[in-house]
Amino acid sequence: MKILILCLFPSLTHAAFSAGSNQPAFTLSDRFKATCPADISTISQFDPNLVNAANNQESDDQHTWVAIYRSSNNLPSVLVKDDFLNAMRIATTIQTDGASTSPSTAMDSFSLSSQIETSNKNQSSSGVKARTPVAVAKICPSDFAGKWIIENMRCSLKKEDTNEACDGNSEHSEAISICIDELILHHLQEGREFDGAIRTKATIHQGRLLDERGFKEVQKLSRDMATHVSSLDSSLVKYAERSVETLSKSPGARDRALKILNYLGRQDPKSEEEKNAEDDSNSDGDDYDPWATVKYL
Numbered sequence: 001m002k003i004l005i006l007c008l009f010p011s012l013t014h015a016a017f018s019a020g021s022n023q024p025a026f027t028l029s030d031r032f033k034a035t036c037p038a039d040i041s042t043i044s045q046f047d048p049n050l051v052n053a054a055n056n057q058e059s060d061d062q063h064t065w066v067a068i069y070r071s072s073n074n075l076p077s078v079l080v081k082d083d084f085l086n087a088m089r090i091a092t093t094i095q096t097d098g099a100s101t102s103p104s105t106a107m108d109s110f111s112l113s114s115q116i117e118t119s120n121k122n123q124s125s126s127g128v129k130a131r132t133p134v135a136v137a138k139i140c141p142s143d144f145a146g147k148w149i150i151e152n153m154r155c156s157l158k159k160e161d162t163n164e165a166c167d168g169n170s171e172h173s174e175a176i177s178i179c180i181d182e183l184i185l186h187h188l189q190e191g192r193e194f195d196g197a198i199r200t201k202a203t204i205h206q207g208r209l210l211d212e213r214g215f216k217e218v219q220k221l222s223r224d225m226a227t228h229v230s231s232l233d234s235s236l237v238k239y240a241e242r243s244v245e246t247l248s249k250s251p252g253a254r255d256r257a258l259k260i261l262n263y264l265g266r267q268d269p270k271s272e273e274e275k276n277a278e279d280d281s282n283s284d285g286d287d288y289d290p291w292a293t294v295k296y297l
Contacts, residue, residue: 030071030252031166032175036182038067038136046133050152063140066182067133068155068175132156134171137179139187142199143224148192150183151201159205167249168209174250177209181256184213184230188263194235195270199226214238232269239264 043065044051135155142149157172167174202210207227214235215228242257
């Protein structure tokens with residue numbers, strides 16, 4: 001495994017330093033900052049429905065959330081716009097204890113103003129103004145023993161707003177990418193296995209970001225509804241590329257790639273027999289119907 005990494009770095013480093021002037025360079029600052037593990041109150045601030053759903057599940061103490069915030073390196077106009085959109089979101093939804101949000105029809109002005117004020121003026125333990133997260137995600141135990149699943153990858157930023165200076169060519173992709181990297185890093189720091197141990201629930205858009213990090217598409221749909229599964233060999237190659245290429249576009253992305261690569265290099269890959277045995281144990285049989293619990297109208 002270490003030989004593979006050493007073989008990769010010379011060619012990748014040469015490609016990075018010999019890239020033409022048309023290749024984007026690293027920026028001097030990060031647009032986003034991550035908090036992992038994130039406090040459940042910050043997740044509730046993003047969407048209380050996510051917290052209510054998590055509270056109804058078992059082993060909630062093993063759930064780890066990540067929250068992504070805009071850093072102070074963004075333009076003031078961008079931060080003001082986010083605060084305005086967050087205030088509009090609060091103004092058009094009413095939050096009740098244990099109940100899901102619904103359109104507000106009779107919210108009094110005092111309740112509305114207090115929610116907006118609380119959302120915009122919360123103070124963190126360091127005394128810094130706590131903004132509403134722009135993206136969140138969670139890693140928790142899967143339905144299969146010894147497996148973990150990354151799910152609830154949510155982002156309030158628009159997918160349509162492209163930006164070539166961002167990692168993934170949009171702020172939405174960059175925020176989700178940080179969620180994935182931070183949860184992978186937390187998983188590895190806990191001393192857990194990686195090869196085939198992380199399963200994910202991803203959309204088509206998020207699947208592209210997982211492919212860029214070495215995750216493989218599942219071949220059979222299982223009861224945990226996972227779409228991708230981690231691969232040690234593939235992730236070693238992908239994160240080695242990300243650690244030296246200019247497409248990362250931010251110091252934070254490169255730093256996370258180096259940390260993840262450091263932990264991945266300490267792990268031993270599984271044999272084909274072990275992988276096949278795990279695939280059989282996760283297949284649930286040919287008669288399993290993942291849509292059996294779906295209610296049809």
